[in-house]
Amino acid sequence: MPPRLPLTRYLRIPNGSFQQGAAPQLTRIVAPISCPSRPFSTTSVDKAKVGERRHRDPYALAQAHQRKVANLARQEVLQKERAAALGDPVRGITTPFIESLDYAVPHAAIPTDTSTSRSPSTSTRREPHLNYFLTPSEVQRSLEYSYNLTKPPVASNRNIVDPAREAERARVHAERHENAQRAISRIVSLENGNSKDRTRANVQKCIDVFGRHNTDKYLTPRSPSIVSRDSPLSPPPEKTPRAGPDTGSPEVQVAILTAKIRVLANHLEGQGGREAGGKNDKHNKRNLRLLVHRRQKMLRYMRTKERGGERWQNLVQTLGLTDGTWRGEISL
CATH class of the missing domain: 1.10.287 (Helix Hairpins)
Known part of the structure; x- marks a missing residue:
């Protein structure tokens, strides 16, 4: 680089005093201003040439492009692995109970003899649901x-x-x-009914399968809370008997929400009996998002209360719920 020379500045200052009605006379004065000069550049010529050559080297550019493509491919693989580990936040895993929701067919009933079996899989079939x-x-x-x-x-x-x-x-x-x-x-027959009729039958089925008036016969309730040493050990108070089937337990509400979510998901994917499906159905998309987040809150509450007990395990296995349905952020 050429050496840097000091610059000069030209200033105009008034000569004499100002008089009323007369313009002041200006005189040009050269005032040299001192500034630090750099006779040569600090950047080495060899380094500048190397950087320029590296920037224009096609082999180096190809290597950088390959590294970028490999990084993007690896990020995509990791994202797919994380999504597969969490599972589908809407549908989860397909189970026999979930398949029965599409056609409103009965599911296996609870066992009548709790001394021989603690699983509802060895029981007889329920009566078919009718309209x-x-x-x-x-x-x-x-x-x-x-x-x-x-x-x-x-x-x-x-x-x-x-x-x-x-x-x-x-x-x-x-x-x-x-x-x-x-x-x-x-x-x-419910096969000839509409979606509302099948949803009503599915709600009743969820109450029969997950209601505590039936599950208390073969599922062990969660262990009681830890009692402090200062408080006297006293038996827990007796629960008020239920007046009818259980419809308000968290597992029942989660099952009902799952049935409604599956109906909306089938409709939005074009499986609800319409040719165009629900691709542009923004109203039902919002309803699906609300139901999924409501189920997520209910699952988090139940997991905290049950502490991974038998009721939680039975709910997750029967409905095919994955970690993506309650863990992390759900974006649809």
Whole structure:
């Protein structure tokens, strides 16, 4: 670099005093100003050339590009591994109970004999869920009553009865009853119902499976809290008996929220019976986000209260919940 020379500054100062109505005369005075001079640059010429050559070297540029691509690929792999470790925050893992929510079919009932088994997997099947708040036993009784009510009467005097005509009447009556039975089965079937009917049946199923009026028979409750040494040891107070099925426990609420979340997730992915699906359904996207975060809060509360007990393990295994459903931040 060329040496730096001191600069000069030209100033204009007034010559004499100002008079009213006359412009002051200005004189140009050269005032040299001293400034530190650097006769040469501190940067070495060799270093500057090396940096310039390295910046323009295609081999070095290719190596830097390869390192960048490798780092980005590694970051993507790590993100996928973390997401796989946490699991899907919306659906979780598919289990038989979760699959039964799509078609509102019954799930395995709780065991009746708690002395032989502590798991609900060895029990019998529940009655199938029907629409309009009906049960299979009620439908069967109604069909039997209808069959007996519409049955052709039998004449007391058998001498004046034509056996062929009587057999024909019985055959027609049986055929009509079979047609009516098939029609009633299609009407009360949840497969022909709408999403609201299936959700109602799923809510009732969640209450039956996770309600403490049933789970207390085969699940051990959590251990009591630690009592301080200063307080006297006294038995815990007796609980007030429930007036009906349990609908307010955390596990029941989590199961109901899971059923509603699955319905919205299927709709937004285009599996709800519509061709276009719910890609542009912002209203239901917001509802899904609210339900997922509400379930996350409920799971955190239950995990803190149960301290990883049998109720927590039963809930997680039955619903297929992963760590992503309650741990960390959920962004949809």
